[in-house]
Amino acid sequence: MTTQSHPIDTTAQTADTAARALADTAPAVRAKALVAVADALPAHADELVALGMEETGLAEARLRGELKRTAVQLRLFAETVVDGAYLDVRIDRADPDFALGPRPDVRSGNEPIGPVLNFAAGNFPFAFSVAGGDTAAALAAGNPVIVKAHPGHPRLAARTAALAAAALEGAGLPAGTLQLIEGVDEGVAMLKHPLIKAASFTGSLRGGRFLADIAAARPAPIPFYGELGSVNPVFATPAAIAARGPEFAAGLAASVGGSAGQLCTKPGLVFLPDDHGLDEAIAAAAAIGEHRMLDPRIAANYTERRAAILSAAGVRLIAPGTVRTDEDGQGWVTPTIAAVRLDVFRPHPDALLDECFGPITILVESPAGTDYAELLETLFEGELTVAVHRADGDDVAPLVRAAARRAGRVLFDGWPTGVAVTPAMRHGGPWPATTLGGTSVGTAAIARFVRAVAYQNAPDDALPPALLDANPWNVPQRIAPAGESTTWGDAIG
C-alpha cells in the first residue's frame, strides 16, 4: 500500500526540484528558453487568438497585439537576464587597513527566491496570464513558476501552458519549470505551501487583500506582490482644454472605451474645468460599437456599479452608454461618460471614488482656481497612475509632486491605458494600487523574485560565477577598491 500525495504537494515538490536545477543554469540558457517561448506562442497565434476571443470576448486585433506584446516582454526579460545588472553584484575586497579593523572579502549578488506562485489575471489572457509579465520575470530570475489559471480562459491557459512548458523544456530547462493549477481552493492551498517562496497576483482589491492576508499569516510569511487596480485620476488644466479640447475628448473616450474599459489603468475620474464645453465632442467620440465584457459576473458587477454611479446626486450623463445581456448571459456595453460638479462631488466623494471595472468614467467639473494638488492628496491613497494634461505656462509642479506621492506613474498630456513595455516602466503604486510596491511591467519586475546572498572570504570554487573576479558571465560588478573605505564620507561636509 502506498501513500497518495496531495496533488498540490506533488506540484510544489516538482517546482522545488526544478528550482535546484534552475538555480544552476547559466543566464544564456535561461535567456534562450525565454526566447523559445516568445517564438512558440506567436507560431500558434491563430489557434490561441481564436481561443481567447471565444473565452474572453476581447477583439481579435486587441488579442493579436497583446500576444505580440507578450512575446516582446519575454524577449525583454531574456535581455535582462543576460545583461545581469539585476544581480546587483557588489564586491568589497579585503582591507587590512579598514577604519574598524581588518575587513574580510565580502561579495554579494541576487539569487533566485524559489518557487513562485502566479495568480493569472482575467483581463489580459496573454500579457498578465500564463506566460505574461509576472511569469517571465520570475523565470528570468531563475525560479520555477506555478500559475493558478484564471477561470475566465481555462482552455487558453492550458494550451498556453503546454506550449510554453514544452518550449522551456526543449531549450534545456528542467521539467516542472512551468506548471498550471486550477481552482480557488487549489490556489489558496498552494499559497500556503511551505515550498512556495513568493506570489504575484493581478486582480481586484478584494481578492488581492484576501490572498495577501493569507501570505502574511503563513507560519513563514512570503512576499505577495498584488496589483489591485486603481482609479487613475486625470487632471486637466484650463489651458490644456483650451488648447487641445477636441483631442482631449477623443483621447478620453478611446481610453475609457478600449477593451470595454476592463483595464487596470482605465481613467476613472477626470478633473477638468467646469466650462470645458466638450459635451458634444465626448458624446460623439464615445459613440462606438458594442464590446462584450469578459464574463457574466464582471458584466453584472459593472451593471450594478454603473447604476449606483448614475443615481448619485448631481450626476449627469454626457455619453449615456448601453448595457445589454445576450442569450448566453454575456454582457455587451458601450462607453458611459458622466459628469458631476466638484462642489457636489467633494462633500460625499465615496460613492464615486471606488474603481468601477468597465467602460465608464466621471468628469469632475471644477471651477477656475481649483487646487488640484490638494484634491489629489485628499481624495486618493494609492494609484497606478495619475495623468496631468497641461499647456506651456501652467505651473504644475505642486500637482506633480502630489501625484508622485500617490502613484507609481505620472504621465503628461496622454492616457494611462496602453502601458509601454520598456525597461523604465513602473506598473505599481502605493497601497491599494499594489500590495508591496514593486512593478509588474518593465524590467525592474524581476527584483520581486530574487534575494541577495553575501559570501565572505569565499574561495573561488565556492562562489557563484557572477561574483568571481574573472566574471565569466560578464555582468556589471560594483567593486569597492581596498582602502576606499578608510575615507568614507571624508569628501562630504
Added chain:
Amino acid sequence: MTTQSHPIDTTAQTADTAARALADTAPAVRAKALVAVADALPAHADELVALGMEETGLAEARLRGELKRTAVQLRLFAETVVDGAYLDVRIDRADPDFALGPRPDVRSGNEPIGPVLNFAAGNFPFAFSVAGGDTAAALAAGNPVIVKAHPGHPRLAARTAALAAAALEGAGLPAGTLQLIEGVDEGVAMLKHPLIKAASFTGSLRGGRFLADIAAARPAPIPFYGELGSVNPVFATPAAIAARGPEFAAGLAASVGGSAGQLCTKPGLVFLPDDHGLDEAIAAAAAIGEHRMLDPRIAANYTERRAAILSAAGVRLIAPGTVRTDEDGQGWVTPTIAAVRLDVFRPHPDALLDECFGPITILVESPAGTDYAELLETLFEGELTVAVHRADGDDVAPLVRAAARRAGRVLFDGWPTGVAVTPAMRHGGPWPATTLGGTSVGTAAIARFVRAVAYQNAPDDALPPALLDANPWNVPQRIAPAGESTTWGDAIG
C-alpha cells in the same frame, strides 16, 4: 474649547510635514547632514559611552568600537546618497518605431517612501539604535524617521536623539526629521498610523512577528522589515579541524563569549567531526571573565533556556560556564559550551534548535561522512549566516549551495559575529531571519525605504533632477537608446 491631538498623531504629522521638505532636498544636503551626525556623536563619546555602560552593561571597548562603527555607517550612507546608484534611474527615450507601436518617453527613479518607524534594538545601543543603520538608511533615502526607543537604554536613546536631531537640523534638514517615542503601546499605535509608510525592527522572533502581523493587518498594509535573529550554524569539515583545531577552538569561544553572546550572529550550533579532540582547547579559551547581560529579563530568559539545553538528553558540558545574579538583579555570565552526538540530536532536534540569546553554543559531534548539506536543509529554515570551515581539497559545493538557499550570508573559515559594514554586506535571510528579506547592514539597506515612480512624456520642469538629461546630480542613469527596443532578444537564441 480646542481639541487636543493625541501625541502619537502630532509626532506622525510632524514627520509627514518633514517628509515633504526632505523629499526636495538635494543629495549633497542630506549627505552633509549624515556626516554632521557622524561628527556629533563621537564628539560626545565619553558621555555617551558612560551612559551606555551604565544602562546596558556592555564593556567600554565594545561601546567605543560600536560608536565608531555607527559613525562609519553614517558616512557610508552619506556616500551612498551622493553616488546615487540607489536611485536606479532608468531613461527610455521615445521611440516612434517600437515593435508595439510608437513608444513614449518613460523615465523612472526611486523616491523616498515616506515617514519610517524604526524599533531600536537593545543589544547594539548605538549601531542598531537611534542613529544606527536603519535610521541612517532611511534618512539617506530622504525619509524622516521616528525611532521607538528600546527600554534597555532610555537615557542614552534620548541623548543620542537630541544630539543627532540637532546635527540634522543644523545641517539644514527640516525640524522633525528625527523624532523619538517611548513605550510599547506608543510603538504599536505609531505602527498603525496611516502616515507611517514603512517600519524596521531588530529583535526577537516573537516581538517581530507580533509587529509584522500588525503592519500586514493595517487597512493600508506597509512593509515591515524585521531582523528576528538566527542560530547561525557552523559546519566544520574533518580536514579543517585537523588543520586548524586550536585556532578553531579559540575563534569559537571568542565568537560565543563576546558581548556575552548577545548578538544576532552568535553561532548557536556547531557541526564538527566527533573525533575533534578540542575539549581542552575550547574549555581553556572559554575561561574568560564575567560579563553582565543587558537586563534582568534577558538574563532570566537565558538562565531558563540554558538549563533546558543542559538537561536535554545526551548533552555534555565542555565549558560549564556560569550564571550569577547580583544584588541589583543583573545577570553575570561566562560562556557555556556543550556538546551532543549527532545520533542523539538528530531524532529530537527541536529542544536544541531555537536561538538562545546569550553566551552558549552546542557542538553537534558528527561521524565521518555526515552529509552536512542535507542536515543544513533539513534542520534550518532561514538564517542570517551559515559558516563553513573547510580545507583545501574539501568539496563543499553542495554545502555552500544549501547554505545559500537558507541564509543571507555564507562565510568561510571565520565567525559570523563582527558584521563588516561594507557596501556588499547583507544582514538578512529567509524567514525567520528576516521578515521580508532585505538587509539592515550594507548600503543595500537603503532599498527598503524607497519606492519607484515613473514619469511619462514629462516636460523638464516636472521631472525630478535625477531624471533630467542634463543630470545635475551626476547620478548613474541607465539609458535605453531609441530604436534598441525593436531588436530585443534578437541576439539571443
